[in-house]
Amino acid sequence: MAANLQAVAQAIPTVKLFIDGQFVESKTTEWKDVVNPATQQVLARVPFATADELERAIAAAEKAYRHWRTTPVGARKRVMLKFQEVVRRDMKKLAACLTAEQGKTLADAEGDVFRGLEVVEHACSVGSLQMGEHLEQVAGGVDVYAIRQPIGVCAGITPFNFPAMIPLWMFPMAIVSGNTFVLKPSEQDPMTPMLLAELALEAGVPPGVLNIVHGGKLAVDTLCTHPVIQAVSFVGSTAVGHHVYNLASTHGKRAQCMMGAKNHAVVLPDASKDHSLNALVGAGFGAAGQRCMAISVGVLVGEAQRWIPDIVEKAKSLKVSAGTEPGADLGPLISKNALARVTSLIEAGVKEGAKLELDGRGLRVPGYPDGNFVGPTVFSGVKPGMHIYKEEIFGPVLCLVGVDTLDEAIAFVNANPFGNGTGIFTQSGAAARKFQYEVDAGQVGINVPIPVPVPYFSFTGSRGSKLGDLGPYGKQAVQFYTQVKTVTARWFDDAATAGRVHTTISLK
Ligand code: NAD
Numbered sequence: 001m002a003a004n005l006q007a008v009a010q011a012i013p014t015v016k017l018f019i020d021g022q023f024v025e026s027k028t029t030e031w032k033d034v035v036n037p038a039t040q041q042v043l044a045r046v047p048f049a050t051a052d053e054l055e056r057a058i059a060a061a062e063k064a065y066r067h068w069r070t071t072p073v074g075a076r077k078r079v080m081l082k083f084q085e086v087v088r089r090d091m092k093k094l095a096a097c098l099t100a101e102q103g104k105t106l107a108d109a110e111g112d113v114f115r116g117l118e119v120v121e122h123a124c125s126v127g128s129l130q131m132g133e134h135l136e137q138v139a140g141g142v143d144v145y146a147i148r149q150p151i152g153v154c155a156g157i158t159p160f161n162f163p164a165m166i167p168l169w170m171f172p173m174a175i176v177s178g179n180t181f182v183l184k185p186s187e188q189d190p191m192t193p194m195l196l197a198e199l200a201l202e203a204g205v206p207p208g209v210l211n212i213v214h215g216g217k218l219a220v221d222t223l224c225t226h227p228v229i230q231a232v233s234f235v236g237s238t239a240v241g242h243h244v245y246n247l248a249s250t251h252g253k254r255a256q257c258m259m260g261a262k263n264h265a266v267v268l269p270d271a272s273k274d275h276s277l278n279a280l281v282g283a284g285f286g287a288a289g290q291r292c293m294a295i296s297v298g299v300l301v302g303e304a305q306r307w308i309p310d311i312v313e314k315a316k317s318l319k320v321s322a323g324t325e326p327g328a329d330l331g332p333l334i335s336k337n338a339l340a341r342v343t344s345l346i347e348a349g350v351k352e353g354a355k356l357e358l359d360g361r362g363l364r365v366p367g368y369p370d371g372n373f374v375g376p377t378v379f380s381g382v383k384p385g386m387h388i389y390k391e392e393i394f395g396p397v398l399c400l401v402g403v404d405t406l407d408e409a410i411a412f413v414n415a416n417p418f419g420n421g422t423g424i425f426t427q428s429g430a431a432a433r434k435f436q437y438e439v440d441a442g443q444v445g446i447n448v449p450i451p452v453p454v455p456y457f458s459f460t461g462s463r464g465s466k467l468g469d470l471g472p473y474g475k476q477a478v479q480f481y482t483q484v485k486t487v488t489a490r491w492f493d494d495a496a497t498a499g500r501v502h503t504t505i506s507l508k
Helices: 002-011 051-068 073-089 091-102 108-125 163-178 191-203 217-225 238-251 273-289 303-314 336-351 408-414 431-440 476-480
Strands: 017-020 023-025 031-035 041-047 133-139 142-150 153-157 178-184 210-212 229-235 255-257 263-267 294-303 353-357 377-380 399-402 422-425 442-444 482-490
Touching: 002 442, 017 051, 023 133, 023 191, 051 153, 051 178, 051 210, 051 217, 073 091, 073 108, 073 163, 091 108, 091 442, 108 163, 153 163, 163 178, 163 191, 163 229, 163 476, 191 210, 191 263, 217 229, 217 238, 229 263, 238 255, 238 353, 273 294, 273 303, 273 399, 294 303, 294 408, 294 476, 303 353, 303 377, 303 399, 303 476, 336 353, 336 399, 377 442, 399 408, 408 431, 431 442, 476 482
Parallel strands: 153 178, 153 229, 178 210, 229 255, 263 294, 263 422, 294 399, 377 399, 422 442
Antiparallel strands: 017 023, 017 210, 031 041, 133 142, 142 482, 353 377
16 A cells, blocks of 8 residues: 555656756655645645755855856847747746646636746846946046946745746846846746746756745745845745745845735726726636735725625626636635635634625536635625735635725725735726825726736835835846946046045045
8 A cells, every 4th residue: 555655656746956957856855745726636746945955056056146147248138038939939838837736727827927928028128227327527537337236146935826927027037137046936836937947948048047946934944044145035925925024134135025915996986887897806806816916805985886786796707617627717726725714714704794795615616526616705894804804815705895985995995004006996087196196005006907017117016015125027126136336437647637635535
C-alpha cells in the first residue's frame, strides 16, 4: 500500500526551482499539492525550498547583477521585446495552465496574461523611462544631472489570484532597468509563473537575472531579511503584507505592499441602468470575486435602491462552472479552505441580520461534483459592523447598502479603512467630478467598474490597501527599482581662474 502511494506521488510532476538559468529539482522534504479547484485533480507537487536553495537563488541573482547592470539599455530592451513576443505567442498555453491551477475562466485567464503583457510592452520603453535629468549652468561652469541606476537584487512575492499578471507587474520592470530578481509566487498556483520563466529564458534573459523559488513563510522571511536583497515588492493579503513590510523595512530594504480591499461602487438613480448593473454584477462576481479590485459593496443611492431585484436577476443569470466550460461566467474558489471561509462568512451575514437576497451556497455544478463552487450571493441591508462588511470575503458575494444622498455615499466609502478602488455610476458630470474629488480611494472608476490603470500609469491603491508610497508597475515601478544619483560637475580649462579658497557651501 505504502509502495503504491509512493508510486502515485512519483507519477505526479514536480514544480522545479529556477536558479541561475536552470530548472532544478528541490531537495526539500516539504511538498504541497497543486490542485485543480474545479476537479480536485492533483496537477503537480510544489516544493517548499530549503534554506540552502533560497541562498543559492539569491547568490545567483547577486552574481548575475554584476554583468546585467553593465548590459546596455538597448540590449536589455531587446530581451524584453523578445519576451513580449513569446508571451503573446503562448497566450493560449499560459491561459490553459492558469485556468487549470487557478480556476478562472479561459477568457479571464487570457485577460490575466494580457494585463501582464501590457506591462512587458511598457517595459520595452525603458530607454525613456529610465532617462535622467540634466540642468546646465546651475552656477558658473557647473552642471547638475540625475542618473537612475538599478539598485541590485530585488524580490517579489505574489498571491494566487493573478498568477501571470502580478509576477509580470514586477520582474519585467525590475530587470529591464538593470536589476536581478528572485520571485516567490503563490504556492497555490506556481505553474504559470514557471511557464513565464521558460519564456524568459527563451527570450534571452541571462542566467541568474530571474530566479524563482517556491515556498511559504521561510522563503518570504528569507527574502525580507537577506542582506543582499535591496527591495521587496509584495502583493497579497493585508495580514501578510504588514508582516512583509515590517520585516523588509526594518532590514533596510525598500518595500511596497499591495494588500486587501473592500471596493465600493456607488450607483446614482440617474445612472444608465442596464450598463451600470451589468458592470456591478460583472465586477462583483467575475473571477468568483477573487480580485483585489472586485466590487464587493454596492452603495445604492435614493431611487437606485429599487434596483435590487434587477441586480439579483442579473446575478442569477451567470453560469458557474469549471473555467474550461464554454459560456462559464465564473469558476470555483481556489481551495477547500477558501470555500469553507466564504461559506462561513455568508452564514455570519445571515446571523447578523443582513437580508440574503440570493444564496450561492451548496451549489451543484453538473460534471464537477468536487469543485469549490459558490454561486453568486447577494445581501441587502448590510451594515458596517457586520463581518460580511468588515472582512474582505474574496468570494462571489455582493453586499448592498442603501443611502439617501451622494454625500452620504461618499462618507460611507471614506469610513471604510481600505482604499484600493471605488467607482461611481451616473450620467451627471458634476456628481462624478464631486465623487472623484472627495472620495478617499486610490483608484476611481467613472462608469468603469474595475479601474485598474494601464501601465503608462501605475497601480495606485491607497490607505489600508497599501504600504509604501510607490506602486508595482508603470512610472512608479521605475522609481521603485532605481536609485537616483545626482552629479554636480565642473570642468576647469584655465588654471589662472582658480582664485582663492572658498569655505561657503554656495556654488560660485
Ligand atoms: P496571501 O497573503 O495568503 O499570500 C500572498 C503571498 O504571501 C504568497 O506568496 C504566500 O505564499 C505568502 N504567504 C502566505 N502566508 C504567509 C505567511 N504567514 N508568512 C509569509 N508569507 C506568507 O494572499 P493570497 O490569498 O494569495 O491572495 C489574496 C489576497 O491578495 C487578497 O487579500 C487580495 O486582496 C490581495 N491582492 C491584492 C492586490 C492589490 O493589488 N492590492 C492584488 C491581488 C491580490
